[in-house]
Amino acid sequence: MPETETAAAAWGVVPSALLVMGAALGLGWLVAAVDRVVLTGAGAPAVLEPVRSSVRLLTEQRRTTLAPDPLLWRLGIAAVPVLAVLSLAVVPIGGRTLWSTSVDLVWFNAMEALLWAAVWLVGWGPNAVHALTGGYRFLAQGLAYELPLMFSLIAVGVGAGSLRTADILSAQAGLWFVVSMPVAFVVFLASAAAFAFWGPFGAPTGADIAGGVTSELSGVDRLLVEAGRAIFLGATAAMAVALFLGGGSGPWLPGPVWQLLKTVAVVVALVWAGRRLPVLRPDRVVEVAWTVLVPVTLVQALVVAVLLLSGFYAV
């Protein structure tokens, strides 16, 4: 069903890659700014703070520790933002994705799964106890969120009968998927916080382990990791809009504006809700994830499958 061509085909490869890049930076800034406003309660002036912090980190000296693993450490640091931006390749921007394959959802899932390695490496690299603990906490947390996340992606794929983002968007022309898949929607957003190790799932960078994986990072290294997780959170919010909230569909306003408004709304809601909770410790989350979230998301997928067979989704 290739009725929508990709952004690369429509607007040229370089301009659309630049557009995605710009969207990534914009989303990262949005997440960081909203987070900052919620954290400090400072109001509007705080929106400049992410820019200020970035410049501050650029002027700050970098650090190395005693007997680190420099190669793997730097690799992990650089991988966090790179993976975040690459995951945006299949997120529609202005109604088009940069890249369109028959397995867009798998690509998004794969970028996030590679993050396991990246974050663990950031924790392993500096040869420091707090960082190492944070890295392993992320893996434990990964065991909890990954399967529920996959099952919610599957529910979307089943509903649309395709793993292509463009098809998923057109499948929601009649009814947004959030209506028939509320559980998948919530789980998807919670997983976003989990793989961006932010808010209630911030144990890998917890204050109880002095910042965990980020505890030995200064200067541009810290900037890359912090930017990467903010972009990931923003990218997932944008993806949630495409997968569950009908993307750019809406009355009166043009599609891209709707999409932007919905994305901002999802980011604000996610950050606001996330900061109302304390950190949920991975060791307790894992049990709930396996005994509650895995069955619940499976039931969600089953419901979607039955609805599909009964002709609920007009594909």
Added chain:
Amino acid sequence: MLAVLSLFALVGALVATLYGASSVMAVARRATDVMPFESGMLPQQHAASRYHARWYAITILFLAFDMEMIFMYPWAVVLADMGAGAVVEMFGFLAVLLVGVVYVWREGALRWT
């Protein structure tokens, strides 16, 4: 493919630019060489030890489900054509795996602290 490769090149260039910008803008160019932070004390041993991950049993369980996902993605695409039989088969298979989860849970492997 070209599109995603160019995006990769672009973000790689951005990371390189940031490192370049940092080495121009930073107060001190060379990274400072420090002992790892151990809350004010000097570390007594290298932290990079064999970490005792007590949740290793869960990783096995996870792998079983992760392999299952390889089947589930294509299944999602062809479900409409295959009909009810495919749903029964897939969820039957998942039910078998869930029995494993129940067993692991009952054994207490999901709780390690």
Added chain:
Amino acid sequence: MDLSRRLRAWALARPRVLIVDAPGTVELRRAVEAELDRRGWPLAMSPADTDVLLVLGLPGPELAAAIDVLWSQIAQPRHRVDLRAATDLHHRLEETVRALGAAAPEEHVDGAVPARAGAGHPAGGMDHSGHEGMDHSGHEGMDHSGMAGMDHSGMAGMDHSGMAGMDHSGMAGMDHAAMGGGGHAGHHMHHGGDVAGLPMAETAPDRDGLALDVLRVAIGPVLPGWPTGLLLRADLQGDVLTSARLSWVDATDDRGSPPGKVHPQRAALDQLASLLLVAGWPTAARDARCARDGLASTDRSELATARRRAERVARRVRRSRALAWTVRGAGHLHSSLGRTAGGDVLDRVRRWCDVASGGDVEAPASPTSLDEVAAVLEGTELGTARLIVASVALDRSAARTAPEEARA
């Protein structure tokens, strides 16, 4: 390069601050935290995250050594401020921003000599932390092995590893200061496994009896949300603490809580603020600090606002199911002091909330000895251990009434 200097000054206008409070500076710390919150300066999590090291009061020799280590771990630009009183706080912080923005690179850090042990300071500081490391870990290692032998009499090899740890860490600390980090390559001590002047982790049986790596670590004396000066020495197996031992640095320093009346509601809010920070709930922690600072006011309307705010934050924390779910069941203290000090972390959190909301209840009593707390830390996960410590009101007199065996 006027532009780049102005850019840097702008970027550093909200620096991240690491506070080290020496004993007897409770009010000063609260005043500083209030001012930082007002300015929107974030609190740093670790030296890597720090621009300004804020030392409050007069640290004793051991804490001063720790501060030297921390200072050496902070990347440039950095600035250290020693504050004795809150009187010129505003002025000092303004000055700090100016100094940070104008900071020129410190040459001796840029050279070949790594900032291993207090390179920010000339030789004096370096020696200092070197000795510190040696003395300390030497002693600790020694009595650790004694203790291990006693507690786990069944486990042969424990003793030995304890001893090895002592030698190693003693030597490592010394050798770093002495060499100044010059050339650690080719350096070899009589123990085989040294890499870059530090030994690798040892092996010891875990709780299932399997031989696995254990890492000797120090938690404290300076961490976010941690009682400054408290030192937890333990073995870490994965993220599980064993052989936990608590002590105060500068144990002879008895400037604990200052004489005079303690405002129980403010103290409870203070305790909650650091506990919520450790629990990863920064917005609630900020509210608790804000209420605490408002309660010090003499203005009546401000006081009323602060009371309402205190009630609100206490209610929010008390009712939080997520917090209850994460902390429940951890850190059961069977105190001789009875119900007020006993119970798990959740019981104590709720009790702190009752006090914080202005209720006429008794605050959780301080544990009489650090050993009592150390005993519940045994076998807990690192994050749980932090919550347990944050949930009890530890004061420095606890160490004196029941001194740990090594110092007795």
